[in-house]
Amino acid sequence: MKGMALCIGASLLLAGCGGGESEETVIIPPNEIIGAVEAGEYDRIYDGLSADFRKEFSRSDFSKAVKGFSEDVKAWHDVSELKLNNSHYKTWKNEDTSKGISVILTENGEIIGFKMMPLQTYPxxxxxxxxxxxxxxxxxxxxxxxxxxxxxxxxxxxxxxxxxxxxxxxxxxxxxxxxxxxxxxxxxxxxxxxxxxxxxxxxxxxxxxxxxxxxxxxxxxxxxxxxxxxxxxxxxxxxxxxxxxxxxxxxxxxxxxxxxxxxxxxxxxxxxxxxxxxxxxxxxxxxxxxxxxxxxxxxxxxxxxxxxxxx
CATH class of the missing domain: 2.70.70.10 (Glucose Permease (Domain IIA))
Known part of the structure; x- marks a missing residue:
């Protein structure tokens, strides 16, 4: 069984597994994360990343990546949600199931994984x-x-x-x-x-x-x-x-x-x-x-x- 580790492979993955401390994380309720993507509130999402995660890339690089992936999507729809062993995994897809976003959060609500991927379907x-x-x-x-x-x-x-x-x-x-x-x-x-x-x-x-x-x-x-x-x-x-x-x-x-x-x-x-x-x-x-x-x-x-x- 493949687990949901903090560092996971992806076609376009933003995930932090470093160490140390940084500025305080601003917690975003999980159900508001995709709304922030739709509203272009990339700074808000970045501030919701764990301190270790933010060390992996700049605010500008994060915003550019998320905007480039999502700006042509009119709406995101819930796909699945998993709460287990003090982790929270949540996923969304766009209208035609060609793109997906998943996040992994700690029990405290910090985002420690943010994955954007093209989706292949087999109807x-x-x-x-x-x-x-x-x-x-x-x-x-x-x-x-x-x-x-x-x-x-x-x-x-x-x-x-x-x-x-x-x-x-x-x-x-x-x-x-x-x-x-x-x-x-x-x-x-x-x-x-x-x-x-x-x-x-x-x-x-x-x-x-x-x-x-x-x-x-x-x-x-x-x-x-x-x-x-x-x-x-x-x-x-x-x-x-x-x-x-x-x-x-x-x-x-x-x-x-x-x-x-x-x-x-x-x-x-x-x-x-x-x-x-x-x-x-x-x-x-x-x-x-x-x-x-x-x-x-x-x-x-x-x-x-x-x-x-x-x-």
């Missing part, structure tokens, strides 16, 4: 849902960390092989963990039941990859980590990835029904903390297949920031 595949209908592959309440049909709410979206994937975590009182954040056992999503989203045949299993610890270290050589892949027929395969080591309860060739336990959520593979990566694809090779937009039971449309519950 044809956005409307091509799976033939089968899938249930949530879980038994408790889970939170959508990444999910949706744009790259701001779902970083997977730019990659055809994972375009409609979801990264799901568990959250309590605004946090995904309680206790030592370097320990897997501190995360609410670690070791929870993961179930088959539809009947099918298990075609691939990995269960021997260690969970990443300390949390934050990642295994990019085995990106899916421990995983179960199920062939549901009609050319549709579900992937349940980053499972806990030695927790998989099925083997290749097993027939499963919807709701059958297949393993426990974990933090294996290219994962920054315990979570479930779920997607449906048109083949059983994660990187050679195309991700399909999931048709969910009960007409669910999960997006970043949603809490999902079994009915």
């Amino acid at each position: 044809e595949s956005d409307q091509a849902f799976t033939k089968l209908t899938y249930s949530l592959p879980l038994t408790e309440d889970w939170f959508v960390f990444w999910g949706g049909e744009n790259v701001m709410a779902n970083y997977h979206y730019e990659y055809e092989s994972q375009r409609y994937a979801y990264d799901l975590i568990q959250v309590k009182d605004g946090f995904s963990y309680n206790g030592d954040p370097t320990k897997n056992e501190s995360y609410y999503a670690f070791g929870k039941d993961i179930t088959a989203p539809h009947a099918g045949k298990v075609v691939h299993v990995v269960s021997d990859i260690p969970d990443n610890e300390p949390v934050g270290t990642m295994n990019d050589k085995q990106p899916a980590g421990n995983v179960v892949i199920i062939d549901h027929g009609d050319g549709e395969f579900s992937y349940l990835a980053h499972l806990k080591k030695d927790s998989v309860t099925v083997k290749v060739g097993d027939l499963v029904e919807k709701g059958d336990l297949v393993g426990l959520s974990g933090n294996s593979g290219n994962s920054s903390e315990a979570h479930l990566h779920f997607q449906v694809s048109d083949g059983d090779d994660l990187f050679a297949s195309k991700s399909l937009r999931v048709k969910w039971e009960n007409d669910l449309h999960p997006v970043q920031g949603d809490t999902l519950s079994q009915p």
Whole structure:
């Protein structure tokens, strides 16, 4: 799972990760930030940046960059919002979804990330849902960390092989963990039941990859980590990835029904903390297949920031 670090890559990114102190930050209410962009109040936004952030560029350079990116946009519209672990992430898009802006704020309201990006859309595949209908592959309440049909709410979206994937975590009182954040056992999503989203045949299993610890270290050589892949027929395969080591309860060739336990959520593979990566694809090779937009039971449309519950 890709997290929202203070320094993140982008096509046009203004983000500060320096140190030291400077003049006091003037807090802007999050819902007023995009209005300040529309009104050309670039100085106000600059004053809302953290002291460390402001050291990375001048007021003039900041104003010039934001104006150049946004001056032809008539209005910005809300896309997604995420409040988690004392951070606040909020995104907007323009009328034709060709441009986007995202900000990251501290719990005190200081802006520590300001990202402006061109947006690519894929309307044809956005409307091509799976033939089968899938249930949530879980038994408790889970939170959508990444999910949706744009790259701001779902970083997977730019990659055809994972375009409609979801990264799901568990959250309590605004946090995904309680206790030592370097320990897997501190995360609410670690070791929870993961179930088959539809009947099918298990075609691939990995269960021997260690969970990443300390949390934050990642295994990019085995990106899916421990995983179960199920062939549901009609050319549709579900992937349940980053499972806990030695927790998989099925083997290749097993027939499963919807709701059958297949393993426990974990933090294996290219994962920054315990979570479930779920997607449906048109083949059983994660990187050679195309991700399909999931048709969910009960007409669910999960997006970043949603809490999902079994009915």
